[in-house]
Every structure is written in structure tokens, then in C-alpha cells.
Amino acid sequence: VIFSIIEDCKTLCPNAWIINFTNPAGLVTEAVFRHTDWKRFVGLCNVPIGMKMELAKLLNVDVKRLHVVFGGLNHLVYALDVLVDGVSIKADLFKQVEAMKMTMKNIEDIPWSSTFLNALGVLPCPYHRYYFQYNEMLEHFMEEYRTGISRAVKVKAIEKELFELYKDVNLAIKPPQLEQRGGAYYSDAACDLISSIYNDKHDIQPVNTLNRGGISNLPDDVVVEVSSVITKDGPIPVHVGALPAAALGIVQQIKAYEISASNAAAKSDYGQALLAMTIHPFVRSEKLAKALLDEMMEANKEYLKGFFKED
Known part of the structure; x- marks a missing residue:
């Protein structure tokens, strides 16, 4: 669908910017930069702005005084630093972690421990619960499944x-x-981004774009979710430094999944789809990955005609 929209834009509005909200926003943005020549594209998510708003409430400060340095992937982003009036308060923030209610409508609010966060050294987003609190999240979903709600x-x-x-x-x-x-603050994030591109504001916003040195221990040519200077020519990633080793591993694994999944979608490549499914940390079995993939493809056959070409 997004490739079709891009082809329409090439004909109808070749100078337009495409701002994508559709999920998975990071994977869609990865596919666009990896498999098209359209560069005026930005992926946007409400998770970073939601985290910033919740931090402002927790700290009881005006959000305008708060600056959060973001780095990672879409739905796998970290707050690398938190500053009030330009001064980092990250160390003090972790002491208040039990009071945090930093989650979303679709994610169970399981608290982080201050011991874990101090060791990790960065603040994870709500979606990290699926990876770092896997058993608790799975039990929550199984309970929902048992009740049918x-x-x-x-x-x-x-x-x-x-x-x-x-x-x-x-x-x-x-x-x-x-x-x-769900989707809180999406309108704020969208309007801020559109205004900053149009007016060449050079303010800083977290978006999905090519890394280009923003996160120093990830390749330049992969899409990341990172604090960026927003200009009339698009986002310029802020050099936020390296992700801590404990945070980097899962980011690299999910990025490998996103690259394989985008290759599969762009080329209708079953092998790449199987690879993507298998290397995702939620699956962990080639046999299970194939069963899941085949079932999903059959259920969505009318939308995946490229995978079912006649010999």
C-alpha cells in the first residue's frame, strides 16, 4: 500500500513530504528507504511524546522545561537522558521509578524496579515490557484469552x-x-512535525528516519527512532551517542527482523518472510515460524498475491 502511495505522489505531488503513522511505523519507514527512491518520508509514533508527557507529570514540571533524548527503534525506543532546564535528572528519576505509570492503553502497567533501571542506564518505553517482562505479559494475555476479553x-x-x-x-x-x-498526543506530534518542516524551525523532535550517525553503534543506513533536528529538508538525527550494551542487543535483533520483513514485503519473498518470523524473539523456532507464517498467509491470501503467483 505504501509503495502505491509513493508512486501516486511521484506523479501528483513530487515535492510533498509523506508523514506515516501506520504501524509498524519503523518497519514501514525501513521498507521505504530500503526499497524505493523516495526520500521525503518520516515515520511518526506517539510513544516518545507520551513518555515525555508522563515524565512531566511525574516530575511536576512544565513540559516546555523538559527535554528527553530518545534513541532506539519504533516501539523499542529508550529515553537516553532526561533534562530539566538543561540539567540531567536521570539518576534522580530512577529513584522514583515505582511511582511511574508510564504505559499505554494497550499495555499492562507492570512496574520496573529501580535496581533494573539503574543497571540498564536508560529508561525503556512501555513496549519493552514485552521483552523484559515477557512472562508477566504472556500471563496477562493468557488470562485475557481465557476470559475471551x-x-x-x-x-x-x-x-x-x-x-x-x-x-x-x-x-x-x-x-x-x-x-x-490509544493514540494519545498523535495530533500534537503530527502538527508539530508538519509545522517544523514547513517553517524550517530547527527544533528537536523524535522521529523515524535514517540513522546517519545518530546512534553511533548502529549502521548509518538503517531506520531508527531518534531525536532529530526538524528542517525544511527533513529530519537531521541528533548524535545521541551509543546505546548501552544491554539495550543494544534487542535493538539489533529487532532491526534484523525489520530488514528481513521489509525485504519479504517488497520482493514477495517467502524465504525472507520465514527468516523474519524465525529470528523474532517472540517465536524462537523455525518450525513454529513456518506454521504461523503459512497460516497468516493463507488467511490474508487476497492481500498477498505476490506470494501466490501461478507457475
Whole structure:
């Protein structure tokens, strides 16, 4: 779909910027930079701005006084440093970790320990719970499965209510159901980014773009989610330094998965799809990966025609 949109833009608006919200935002952005010649593309997520807002609440400071240095991948980003009025308060912040409620509507709020965070040296995003609190998250999902009330079921019900409300052309309030859907601060992040590109503001925002030296221990040509200076010519990654070794490993593994998955999508390559599925840390078995992949491909066959070409 995104490749088709890019082809349309080449014809209709070759100087436009494409700002992508669709998930997985990092993987989509990786595919665009790896498999097209379109460079005016930025991936955007609400996780970093959500973390910043929650930190401002926790610290009881105006968000304008707060600066968070971000580095990592989409849904796998870290707050590398947290500054108030230009002074790092990261060490003190970790002492308050038990009070943090830094999660999202779709992620169970399992607290981090201050011992773990001090050892890690950076603040993980809510999605890190899937990796660093795997057993607890799995048990939460299994309990939802047993009761038949999964997040997907909840979202389906919420969206049904929302679309009924949206039928009213005179609706002039923000429906309370929207608060349960997720996606908080997306409008702020989007408008800030659009304004900064258009007005060449040179302010700093976390976006998904080519690394280009932003994270020193990742390749320059991979897509990362990193604090960037936003200009009329697009984002310029801030040189945030190296990720700590304990944080780097999972980032490298997921980046390898994203590259293989983007290759599979762009080339309709079953082998690359199997490779991507197998090396993802949630699967951990080639046999299981093949079973999952084949089932998903069959279920979505009408959308994956490139994988089912006639001989």
C-alpha cells in the first residue's frame, strides 16, 4: 500500500513530504528507504511524546522545561537522558521509578524496579515490557484469552461506538471512548512535525528516519527512532551517542527482523518472510515460524498475491 502511495505522489505531488503513522511505523519507514527512491518520508509514533508527557507529570514540571533524548527503534525506543532546564535528572528519576505509570492503553502497567533501571542506564518505553517482562505479559494475555476479553475485542467494541457517534455531523466534542482507544498526543506530534518542516524551525523532535550517525553503534543506513533536528529538508538525527550494551542487543535483533520483513514485503519473498518470523524473539523456532507464517498467509491470501503467483 505504501509503495502505491509513493508512486501516486511521484506523479501528483513530487515535492510533498509523506508523514506515516501506520504501524509498524519503523518497519514501514525501513521498507521505504530500503526499497524505493523516495526520500521525503518520516515515520511518526506517539510513544516518545507520551513518555515525555508522563515524565512531566511525574516530575511536576512544565513540559516546555523538559527535554528527553530518545534513541532506539519504533516501539523499542529508550529515553537516553532526561533534562530539566538543561540539567540531567536521570539518576534522580530512577529513584522514583515505582511511582511511574508510564504505559499505554494497550499495555499492562507492570512496574520496573529501580535496581533494573539503574543497571540498564536508560529508561525503556512501555513496549519493552514485552521483552523484559515477557512472562508477566504472556500471563496477562493468557488470562485475557481465557476470559475471551482480549484487547482486540475491546478495541472492536470501542470503534463500533465511535463510528456510531461519528455519524452525527454535528458532533462537536471529543468522545470519551477515544481516550480508551490509544493514540494519545498523535495530533500534537503530527502538527508539530508538519509545522517544523514547513517553517524550517530547527527544533528537536523524535522521529523515524535514517540513522546517519545518530546512534553511533548502529549502521548509518538503517531506520531508527531518534531525536532529530526538524528542517525544511527533513529530519537531521541528533548524535545521541551509543546505546548501552544491554539495550543494544534487542535493538539489533529487532532491526534484523525489520530488514528481513521489509525485504519479504517488497520482493514477495517467502524465504525472507520465514527468516523474519524465525529470528523474532517472540517465536524462537523455525518450525513454529513456518506454521504461523503459512497460516497468516493463507488467511490474508487476497492481500498477498505476490506470494501466490501461478507457475
